[in-house]
Amino acid sequence: MIRFFTAGESHGKALLCFLEGIPANLELSAEYINKELRRRQRGYGRGGRMKIEEDRAEFLSGLRFGKTIGSPISMVVWNRDWENWKEKMAYEGEIPNSVVSFTKPRPGHADLAGGIKYNQRDLRNILERASARETAARVAVGAVCKRFLEEFGIRIGSYVVSIGPLQPKIEEEDLIKRHELAEHSEVRFPDSSKDEEFKKLIDEAKEKGESLGGVFEVFAVGVPPGLGSHIQWDKRLDGRIAQAMMSIQAIKGVEIGLGFESAKRFGSQVHDEIGYSEEKGYLRYSNNLGGIEGGISNGMPILVRCAMKPIPTLTKPLRSVDIQTREEVKAGKERSDVVAVAAASVVGEAMLAIVLADALLEKLGGDFMEEVKERFQRYMEYVKTF
Ligand code: EPS
Numbered sequence: 001m002i003r004f005f006t007a008g009e010s011h012g013k014a015l016l017c018f019l020e021g022i023p024a025n026l027e028l029s030a031e032y033i034n035k036e037l038r039r040r041q042r043g044y045g046r047g048g049r050m051k052i053e054e055d056r057a058e059f060l061s062g063l064r065f066g067k068t069i070g071s072p073i074s075m076v077v078w079n080r081d082w083e084n085w086k087e088k089m090a091y092e093g094e095i096p097n098s099v100v101s102f103t104k105p106r107p108g109h110a111d112l113a114g115g116i117k118y119n120q121r122d123l124r125n126i127l128e129r130a131s132a133r134e135t136a137a138r139v140a141v142g143a144v145c146k147r148f149l150e151e152f153g154i155r156i157g158s159y160v161v162s163i164g165p166l167q168p169k170i171e172e173e174d175l176i177k178r179h180e181l182a183e184h185s186e187v188r189f190p191d192s193s194k195d196e197e198f199k200k201l202i203d204e205a206k207e208k209g210e211s212l213g214g215v216f217e218v219f220a221v222g223v224p225p226g227l228g229s230h231i232q233w234d235k236r237l238d239g240r241i242a243q244a245m246m247s248i249q250a251i252k253g254v255e256i257g258l259g260f261e262s263a264k265r266f267g268s269q270v271h272d273e274i275g276y277s278e279e280k281g282y283l284r285y286s287n288n289l290g291g292i293e294g295g296i297s298n299g300m301p302i303l304v305r306c307a308m309k310p311i312p313t314l315t316k317p318l319r320s321v322d323i324q325t326r327e328e329v330k331a332g333k334e335r336s337d338v339v340a341v342a343a344a345s346v347v348g349e350a351m352l353a354i355v356l357a358d359a360l361l362e363k364l365g366g367d368f369m370e371e372v373k374e375r376f377q378r379y380m381e382y383v384k385t386f
Contacts, residue, residue, distance in 0.1 A: 001361035002145065002354060006137035008077075009128035011085035015077040015137040019062070019144055021361060024070035025369040028147055033057040036143040036346070037077065037136060043342030044186040044195070045202040045212070047335050049133075052081050057140045070367060075140050079133075089128070102127065103324045104332035108312030111332075115323065123323070123332075132249040132340065135347040142350020145357035151369065152360065152376055153222040156353050158345035160188040161305070163214035166201050168194045175219045175301055188216070188342035206338045209316025213250065213308045214341035218348040220356055223291060224376075225282075225299035225383060227359040236295025237302075237359055244351040245306050248344060253307035257290025272300070281384050297359075299383075304352065308344050311337050 001021045008015035037055040055077050062073030082089070088099050101122035105111035114126030146156055157179025161167060172178050172190055181190040187198040205212050228237025238256050245254045262270045272284040284300050291302035313336035320331035337343075364379065366372035 002358040004141045004354065006134055006141070008079075008134065008137060009089065010079075010131035010133035011081055011089050011128060012079060013082045014079055015134065017075050017137040017141050019073040019075075019141050021358070022062075022068050022070075022073060022144055022148055023361075023366055023368050023372050024068055026068040026144075026148055026151070027066055028063060028068055028144060029066060030057055030059060032147055033075070033140050033143040036139050036146070036350070039183075040136060040139045040343050040346040042186075043188060043340060044199050045206070045337060045339035046343065047337040049081065049335060054080065055136050057143075073144060075137075077136050077140060088124075101324070102332055102334075103322050104317075104320050104329050105323065106312045106314075106331040106334075107318045107320060108309065112323070121323065127334065130249070132343075132347075135249065135343070135350075138248075138347055138354075139350045142347075142353045145353035146349070148357050149220075149353060149360070151373065152224075154220055154356065154360075155222055156218070156220045156349050156356075158182070158188070158216055158218040158349045159190045160185075160341050160345055161215040161217055163187060163189075163198055163339055163341055164201055164205070164212040164310075166198060167215075168197070175221060175303070179219075182345075186342075188345055202339055206315075209314055210338075211311035211314055211336070212339040212341075213310040214339065215305060215307050216341055216345035216348060218245075218304045218306070218345065218352050220291075220302040220352055223297050223299070223302055223356065224360075224363075224380060225297055226379075227297040227356065227363055228292070228295045230294035230296055237297055237355070238290075238292045238295055240355050240359070241292075241302070241304055241352060244355045245304060245348060248306070248308075248347050248351060250308045250311070250340075250344065251306050252309045255305040256292055257303055258288045259290075259305055262288060272298075281386070302352070302356075304348070306344070306348055308341050311340060 004019045006017045034056050041050050057075045057077055060074040062071050102124040110126050110130035111123040115123045159178045159182035170190055178190040182188040185192040186195045229235040242254045270288050272286045272288055275283045287300040291300040313334050317331035322329045364372050364375040
């Protein structure tokens with residue numbers, strides 16, 4: 001239903017995205033998308049690049065007078081930093097003498113694996129695309145999907161659970177409130193009184209030439225039951241979400257609901273008991289399975305947890321091998337972030353929005369918003385009377 005592509009190098013002219021499948025007549029604005037792009041840029045511990053950039057999306061197609069027209073939506077996010085990279089990243093011409101090849105692959109980055117795969121001796125040709133800068137384009141696509149989902153009362157949010165070894169207890173139970181609290185924290189933790197502790201840890205890591213990873217949670221509330229399917233492996237909603245999340249740069253683990261914890265418990269301590277009320281219809285007394293059973297949404301909030309490894313660029317680099325001399329060297333350095341878990345959680349929101357928009361359109365079909373909405377209402381009435 002939804003198809004999208006991104007293009008662009010981290011220090012190229014721009015990032016591009018193409019999004020197909022959003023129905024016609026959806027109200028949309030660049031301001032809405034830019035708000036999401038700004039959220040991705042925040043977070044204590046980001047590198048110097050975020051001071052240069054002020055990410056903004058510009059529409060190139062798919063929109064007329066503030067509404068989608070059913071045609072592919074394309075957007076561009078210009079890289080301000082391009083001004084400083086024009087010569088080193090020139091699209092044509094001879095390689096100037098000022099260009100020094102990147103030949104000391106960083107453990108943990110795509111440098112070496114990508115260099116071998118694409119036969120590139122200047123590893124910049126790999127790292128430019130592997131960089132998480134690409135996620136700005138995903139967030140633009142995700143923002144359109146979020147706008148679409150809003151029309152059906154589906155809300156997506158996120159918050160950081162831990163950075164490195166630091167995992168304070170989250171007191172707030174309500175997911176939306178956690179998200180709102182995270183919006184006021186410099187590290188997206190849902191309790192800004194803990195910010196100083198996190199900042200201290202990040203400062204210490206920076207001083208030591210280290211980097212950090214962490215864990216974040218992404219959720220969707222208001223998701224109707226019946227998205228995804230049990231009938232085939234690639235239709236399962238949890239599988240689709242896991243793939244989307246795992247595709248985010250530096251993500252090394254994805255859990256839904258209790259995730260790995262559920263494997264340690266007895267069945268009675270995991271499965272969410274079913275109830276019924278006249279007002280709400282079928283309900284659950286808990287949400288340990290994160291809103292998905294048999295690969296199908298069950299109407300409870302969808303809850304996804306992602307583990308992000310530490311950023312691979314270390315100012316006190318690890319051992320590596322120079323691919324020109326094959327001698328042992330210290331890995332190359334690039335300007336980078338110390339930690340970017342807060343930004344990754346915003347990217348996680350975008351990826352969840354894309355998967356859910358796709359699954360909702362798969363369920364309902366329709367080419368224009370009025371049609372999709374009418375089908376949604378009819379479906380929800382059916383669910384209530386089931
Ligand atoms: C990023 C932009 C990049 C990095 C970061 C994410 O900009 P630059 O390479 O110019 O500093 O800050 O990318 C990485 C951490 C990485 O490993 O590639 C962004 O816009 O999010």
